[in-house]
Amino acid sequence: MQLKRVVVTGLGALTPIGNNLQEYWDGLVNGKSGAAPITYYDTEKHKTKFACEVKNFNVEDFIDKKEVRRLDKFAQYAIVASDEAIKDAGITLENVNKYRVGVIWGAGIGGLQTFQDEVMNYAAGDGTPRFNPFFIPKMIADIAPGHISMRNGFMGPNYTTVSACASSANALVDAFNYIRLGMCDVIVSGGSEAAVTIAGMGGFNSMQALSTRNESPETASRPFDATRDGFVLGEGAGALVLEEYEHAVARGAKIYCEVGGGGLSSDAYHLTAPHPEGIGVIAVMENCLRDAGLKPEDVDHINTHGTSTPLGDVAELKAIKAVFGDHAKNININSTKSMTGHLLGAAGAIEAIASILAMQNGIIPPTINHTTVDENIDPSLNLTLNKAQKRDIKVAMSNTFGFGGHNACVLFKKI
Template identity: 90%
Template sequence: MELKRVVVTGLGALTPIGNSIEEYWNSLINGVSGAAPITYYDTEKHKTKFACEVKNFNIEDYMDRKESRRLDKFAQYAIAASDEAIKDAGLSADNVDKYRVGVIWGAGIGGLETFQEEVMYYAKGDGTPKFNPFFIPKMIADIAPAHISMRNGYMGPNYTTVSACASSANALIDAFNYIRLGMCDVIISGGSEAAVTIAGMGGFNSMHALSTRNESPETASRPFDATRDGFVLGEGAGALVLEEYEHAKARGAKIYCEVGGGGMSSDAYHLTAPHPDGIGVIAVMKNTLRDAGMTPEQVDHINTHGTSTPLGDVAELKAISAVFGDHAKTLNINSTKSMTGHLLGAAGAIEAIASILAMEHGIVPPTINHTVVDESIDPSLNLTLNKAQKREIKVAMSNTFGFGGHNACVLFKKLES
């Protein structure tokens, strides 16, 4: 069976550093930090008092107030990003078969704010189980793609992938495979997350996973820096329209790039820590290159998982050196989490978008906030520190890893006719 070619024809983003693709990209190349003191609740008694919140977002720009109250914030974010991507792709009832358009979405947690509110409300009562009838439909992780599907009338495959922080990268790989196997023409894919809540922040703090640099939140996410002390929690959504190449050509669609391949692996090591030698990361990148039919020397850029944790950053860079050998020194490596924070299940989507835009514009966004060299990191690696770098990119990879040892990697390449 001959596999179909898959291209990207639409992009949408709602992030802590921009509420559209244009705003997001401009912030990325200018090294803007999205971290700031939390505004959603009183942080006086919390260890970490800052996060990368989405700013100036109004769901009533997308739907009426009554409808919006039936959606958790993570689903609202999904609607905003997918609306932009669908418009960008020029999809309409006239140029697609609704039965061959799917929505495959990623979310690591789902409606955490809804769950928190309902349980806290119950706890204040007399024990009588009084819950909002929309509690479950707002909370469950699969509800975001359901809303996207209903909003647009898409009747193809519709589900959510859940693999912690690798969720939306897994969604992209699933979408890629459905299309190249000929099962769909178009799939709206990506991910969303809204875990900047009392429960979300408190839970990650109890694991000692978050930075506590409260005196300087804008510099707290500092991947590869020797003084990094944990990740900064972010929120938002990223959406990509994946489409079969001939279908996109036939309707005259704008094409950003081709999806070259995708890979997955498991660390099979620890609930939250990566293997110190990055063996699962080595496997996932090798699997991706094999799927794409490419050699390491063909890759120009890697957007790393790069969360700004002491263990994770070192393990990932060790893996890159192991897979790419001497070619690793010629790569442009970066971590856009230095600006957006860690969007958990949405990270893979917004970082895939960053990789695609870097390829399109010939500019690699920086890894900001680097001040102190980590002696355990190979100094010959180009980590694109503190300033964007111009570079022609023909092939880019985006790494995403999740608690539980879930590893996913997606490869994008410039379109060759």
């Protein structure tokens, strides 16, 4: 069977450093930190008092007020980002077969704010089970692609991938496979998350996963730095329109790049910690390269998972050295989580977008907040520290990993 070629024809972003695609890119290349004190609730008794919130955002500028009440924030973010990507791609029901347009979306948690609010309201009452009739449809993780499909009339495959922080990268790999196997012409893919809540922050704090650098939140996300002390929780959404190449050409679509390959693997090691030698990460990058039919020396840029955790950063860089050998020092490696924080299930989507825009613009966004060399990290690696670097990128990879040992890698090629 001859596999179809798959390209990216639309992008949309709603992030802690920019509320649309252009703002997001400007924030990335300028090394903007999205971390700041939390505004959503009183943090006085919390260990971590900051996060990467979406800022200056009024959802009613995008979605009808009545509909907003029926949507958890993670679904609101999904709609806004996907609207931008669909408009960017120029997709309408007049130029596509609606039965061959799908929505495959990623969310690691889903409607956490809704769940928290409903349970707390019940606990504060007299024991009578009074719940909002929209409680379940607001909360469930699959509801975001449902809303996107209903809003646009897309009647192809429609579901959510849930693999913790690898969720939206997983969604992209699934979307890529559906199209190249000839099962769809177009798929809106990506991910969204809105876990900056009392329960979300409290839960991650109890695991000692979050940075507690409350005195300097804007510098708290510091991947690869010796003084890193955990990740910074972020929120938002990223959306990509994937399309079969001939279909895109036939309708005169703008093409950002080609999706070259996708890889998946499992650590099969620990509930939350990566294997110290990055064995699962080695496997996922090798799987992705094999799928793309490329050699390690073909890769110019890797957007790492790079969460700013003591164990994870070192394990991922060890894996990169194991896969790429001497060529590793020739690759521009970065972590855009240094700016956006960790968007959990949406991370893979916004980082795929960062990789694509880096390729299109010939600029690698920096890994900001690096001040102290970690002796466990090979100094010959180019981690794109503190300042963006110009580079002609022909092949870029984006790594995303999740609790449970889920690993996903997506590769993009200049076209």
